[in-house]
Amino acid sequence: MTIAIRNSDISRRTFMVGAAGLTFAVASGVRVDSAAAARSGDVTMSPWVTISTDDTVAIMSPAAEMGQGSLTSLPLILAEELDADWAKVRVVVAPPNDELYKNPSFGYMYTAGSNAVTSYFKPLRLFGAQVRKVLLANAASHWNVPVAELTTGPNVVIHAASGRRLSYGEIAAFADIPAKAPEVAESELKRPDTFRLIGHDVVRVELPSKINGTAQYAIDVQVPGMLYGAVLRAPVEGAAPDKIDDTKAKAQADVVQIVPLPYGVGVIAKTPWAAFDAKDALKVAWTRTGKAWGFSSEKALPEFAAAARDLTQPAKVWGKAGDAVAAMQTAANVVEAEYRNDLVYHAQMEPLNAVASVSEKGDACEVWCGVQSKTIAVTVAANALKILPEKVTYHDMLLGGGFGRRGHRDEEYVHDAVVLSNAVKKPVKTMWTREDDVHNGRFNPLSAHYLRAGFDASGKLIAFHHRKACDEVTAFQDPVRYERQKGRDGIAYNGVDAPYYEIPNRLGEGVPRESGLRTSSLRGIAHLTNIFAIESFMDELARKRGVDPAEFRRELVKSNPRAVAIIDKVAGMADWRRKRDGSALGFTYMNYSGTQIALAAEVVLDRKTGALRVPNVWTALDPGITVQPDNIAAQTESSIVYGLGFALFERITIDDGAVEQSGFYDYQVPRMRDIPEMHIEVVATDNHPTGVGQMATPLVGPAIANAVAELTGVRLRQTPMTPERVKKALG
């Protein structure tokens, strides 16, 4: 995708502020588009901001756009402090350059964890304020007046005393840029009540391209002379082709080449249908290398549960307060419970694919891909060809959904495209079919949770202990990060210790399994299953104590006014205490990376079939400053739908190490007929903005389970809560 200002007028003066050392650089006649910025040798520093004499303000956007809106919201934050006129802002996709554009939390360009606005918020405000300060200083010297007499409006510096105005573009024509960026104190930043852009909805910059078919995803790329690739990958991670019979595949019309790979067999053909047909005609015997052979998810889950429950099994402490184990010994009353979750598939709508074009000599490469980390994509391509990253030309494409699937350290679908292109030294579009996408899926791991809670004689909750048994994720998904974090696997365990609940003794532990399955972050990440367990458990505890479940949680967050407010808000929205006829409500709350969210669901049960229907969901979230409120509402709608699929239908099973499902015929995702009426309130507060992209997802499952408990007295303990499981539980 290129949403870029193309500045072909080389006589035009531009200036820019870079991130490295916050130094300013003057550059006249620099072409300002992302590709040029990535390559141009004469630009020592890529810009965040470029102001042209025609008053256009070009702002770099560093995150991947996968539907969550960061392409718009990040430059908008900078534009706010710059006091730019949004109508004159052109968003430029930042090129792959970790040094300049890294997400400060991750240390590289990586869009994940609903973290982009949270992490870039402060630096982008600072960069915007610095450019504004330079504009003010230039206007002051131009008019020979004190800077203190100047103010700014949208794209304009104003001297109120004399009634004079200079547009940013006019200043750009004569501006002197200091060698060093000016200092900006936090107190000089705008007060939230003076924001003109933050908190005010704008149309997302790429939205018009998404209603007329012009939005460009990697799968849409057309390169002259392009061939088509398909890859048959081993059914089990770590297996390799042992014997390849490609007689039938080779005999297909338009097949160009069969490419044996360490992990599968590639096919290159002149048309996509020929590539897919030839892939299907391959007969491959696989080596029994790889750990997961013989693995059955159905058999493994009870073993996981036993390991979680067995306190002698080794565990990794994720988070703790006080001494939960000792407190449990002294408790007057201990309650235990167990929950289980099946594997879940991302099902992003665009099957994984990439286009690569390797040079004749194999010493350079172009790639077109939609990825959650563009610098990783460059590294993957460079490593595949054993060339320097500088020899890789990266083309940024929109993502047809991400959900955690497109940010693994190996970005294997990019690798596929590069190696196939390298085999023929021609451009190759390598596409996975939906079946490939499911069979080669990397899933939210199978998990079993053991929880216990201790109450003292007065009925006070004094101890909480949660053990989660699952395959770890980060070790597979991103070994580099796993090592950097010294084996702490946040993707598997984050939130397992319910750190926001005011319980004096808390312990959250991981009980790592080593099944050899492919695992991945998936929307909701660790919270998806941890919160199903915790919020179901909280509901059980409340019922056992005879306390209203919303009140029970409220008591456990009482020193946090934002948490209390959000619980009260949702209780009010749902008319929580009103008993329904023929349906019931379930309540949940969570503090997800600082975002306060509560959610209630209404459930209707068909006792004959066991089918659950969810007519209504009420949720409110407080993510602090709301950069784009309507987009937050959209993300929350989206999070609810995703959570509904996890809660009710979505299930991957593994037999003999291989995935048993293949497509939307045996892996059901929510359709319009499945979704509830959603009642959503986005609560803005003046706190630092926190995540909004997946916050409701983990709450939908437990809210439904809690509603079923209210309706029937029966506790559902495993996702997905399919009709068969519900019927069985009801007895």
Next chain:
Amino acid sequence: MAIRFLINGKPTQSEAPPATPLLWVIREELGLTGTKFGCGTGLCGACMVHLDGKRAFACQTQIAEIGGKAVTTIEGLSADSSHPVQKAWLAERVPQCGYCQSGQIMSAVDLLKSNPKPTRAEIVEHMSTNICRCGSYPRIVRAIERVAREA
């Protein structure tokens, strides 16, 4: 033998084998990439086009079947995004990742053509052929209701 048909009102032809899915001809031969590949099994609707004015899964339509017929894709809906359904999609800020939205729009246009004032239940029934993994469903409903209201 070449198969001749109309694409967005213009005559065209394809030499692809008769069993080739129309989807790949549209995307890779004709270069009209607004129509998407989502599942290849007629279950997600990302490939929805109109065949002689009625919606059809391009991935389930073999080009042998389309000789002499008129195929309309998202690119043929309007030259300037001015179709009422497109305008409503933008007004309600429907798309997120956007990948399924061409198919959603083609399905919605098909519905409104035969039923300009659909009930909520009719919208849900008709549009449940199309998957949106981003869950833009509530906004799709609102956009369709907006078209019906403003018609």
